[in-house]
Amino acid sequence: MNLPMSWDEWADHDGVALAARVAKGELTAAELAAQAAAGIAKVDPALSAVVEIFEDAVTDPGTDGTNLDGPFAGLPFLMKDLGPTMKGRLQEMGSLYMRGNRATADTFMTTKMRGAGLNLIGRTTTPEFGVCSSAENPAVYVTRNPWNTDYTTCGSSAGSAAMVAAGAVPIAHATDGGGSIRIPAGVNGNIGLKVSRGVFSLSPLLSDLSGLVSIQGCQSRTVRDTAAFVDACRGPAPGEFMPFWSSPEPYTRMIMRDPGRLKIALSYKWGDYQATPQIAAELQKVGRFLEGLGHHVDYALPDLDYREAFAAQTTCYISNFAIVIGNMLAARGLMQPPADLIEPVNVRIWEAGRHMSFADRARMQAVFNTTSRGFGAFFEDWDIILTPITALPTPKVGTTEYLTISDNPSVLDWFGNLWRNFAFTPLANLCGIPAISLPLATHEHGLPLGIQAIGKQANDGLLLQLAAQIERAIGGKWNAGEKPGVHVTNG
Known part of the structure; x- marks a missing residue:
């Protein structure tokens, strides 16, 4: 096949650069789609990160109402198989139970992405219903880390993270209910922003009240791609339950200027959960680097009841996922989850959460409130909190204790174990505050x-x-300029 670019050239372009070349007439959207499809075919056998490619969208990028005059000019884009739906396309959510589930309409966010000129060319892997830390159930698929395929990509935006890291596409869709954009970005060497609540719409399936912790977003390799994605896709659908934030100027313009001198608080211990000494040392190294950029850096922590906050977060997940699973069962007239089609921990979550009362949720909301106020008070004195993305090294494939195929009989113990590794991301979801993962450090x-x-x-x-100031300071060389072992430029 004659591709328009060499793989080195393809990997050197971010999404904004590719869109600019299409706008200038140097490349066509169809050529970009063909190159992306070839890139996926090249790396996916080793990674198992893509569920399906939409051949019609590759052949004709204008299909499905993609606005080829939008800012992304037909840029090929992979959709996580969870969250926003695409009319007429399958959405199976990493679950045997949802096999064959076909969407009847585009959601609002899908319309925004198409309007921005993103050509939605396929679906990427996710754990069942996005619940656990890796897309890893041998009955469905096992997604592997492009840096070392013995390790997981983490999740739940597993496949999207792997495809961006491996260079198949510059940017891909992701979602984050407790770290599911930032954690896979962190372990795959990508940039992952979880925006504030009230930036991206969850319409029409959820309101921002019922979708309290869930956020849409992307995986990317450059700050400007993430900024351009937020600029193009933000904003409310008609009838939103809450006000939406707007920005005084586009982020793509804002990132051209350095921020002023910031007060940055380092933290690697949140309540009962703390990072390994090696990870804490990596955080300290980044702190020194930021001091070198002129920022004030010190150790500090919001004054919170962390134990209470994590308990409330757990209540939120159990009750939210129990409702999600319950609705799926009701749609098929079933009274309980079929054990051969829904993973064991998800069955236990449904059992634990299906009778949760309004009083339980009200207590949870009260803790969300005090936790948010605690962070709010902290940000009166500090600009940014800096933490590692994970507290422990990335798990190897087959580490079932973090997975929903685990045989752990206790849902609370299972979540507690999850927090031991992934404590630093979920409270931002609980509070609706923004957080970004930047590929600045290395595991042991x-x-x-x-x-x-x-x-x-x-x-x-x-x-x-x-993030843009850091990117300029390192000459654009995230991950110290290294590329993963599985990458479109290899072989």
Whole structure:
């Protein structure tokens, strides 16, 4: 097949650069789609990250109402198989139970993405219903880390993270209900922004009240791609339940300026959960680097009841996922989850959460409130909190204790174990505040380690400004300029 670019050239372009070339007439959207499809075919056998390619969207990027005059000019884009639906396309959510589930309409966010000129060319892997930390159930698929295929990509935006890291596409769709954009970005060497609540719409399936912790977003390799995605896709659908944040200027313009001198708080211990000494040392190294950029850096932590906050977060997940699973069962007239089609921990979550009372949820909301106020008070004195993305090294494939195929009989113990590794991401979802993972550090086993910057509500632009300042300071060489072993430029 004659492709328009060499793989080195393809990997050197971000999405904004590719769109600019299409706008200038140097390339066509169809050529980009063909190159992306070839890139996926090249790396996916080793990674198992793509569920399906939409051949019609590859052949004709204008299909499905993609606005080829939008800012992304027909850029090929992979959709996580969870969240926004695409009319007429399958959405199976990593579940045997949802096999053959076909969407009848585009959701609002899908319309925004198509309007931005993103050509939705396929679906990427996710754990069942997005619940656990890796897309890893041998009955469905096992998604592997492009840096070392013995390790997981984590999740739940597993396949999207792997495809961006492997260079198949520059940017891909992701969602985040407790770290599901930032964690896979962190362990695959990508950039992953969880925006503030009230930036991307969940319409029409959820309101921002019922979808309290869930956020849409993307995986990318450059700050400007993430900024351009937010600029193009943000905003409310008609009838939103809550106000939406707007930005005084587009983020793509804001990131061209460095932020002022920031007060940055380092933290690697949140309540009962703390990072390994090696990860804490990597965080400290990044802190020194930021001091070198002129920022004030010190150790500090919001004054919170962390134990209470994580308990409330767990209540939220159990009750939310129980409702999700319950609705899926009701749609098929079933009274309980079929054990051969739904993974064991998800069955236990349904059992634990299906009778949760309004009083339980009200207590949870009260803790969400005090936790959010605690972060709010902290951000009166500090601009940013910096943490590692994970507290422990990336798990190897087959580490079932974190997976929903685990045989752990206790849902609470299962979640507690999850927090031991993934404590630093979920409270940003609970509070609705923005957080970004940047590929700035390395695990002891040589895989990427993301460093997370958390900001106050609606300060998404500041996080992107800091990320862009760092990107300029390192000459654009995230991951110290290294590429993963499985990559379109190899072989």
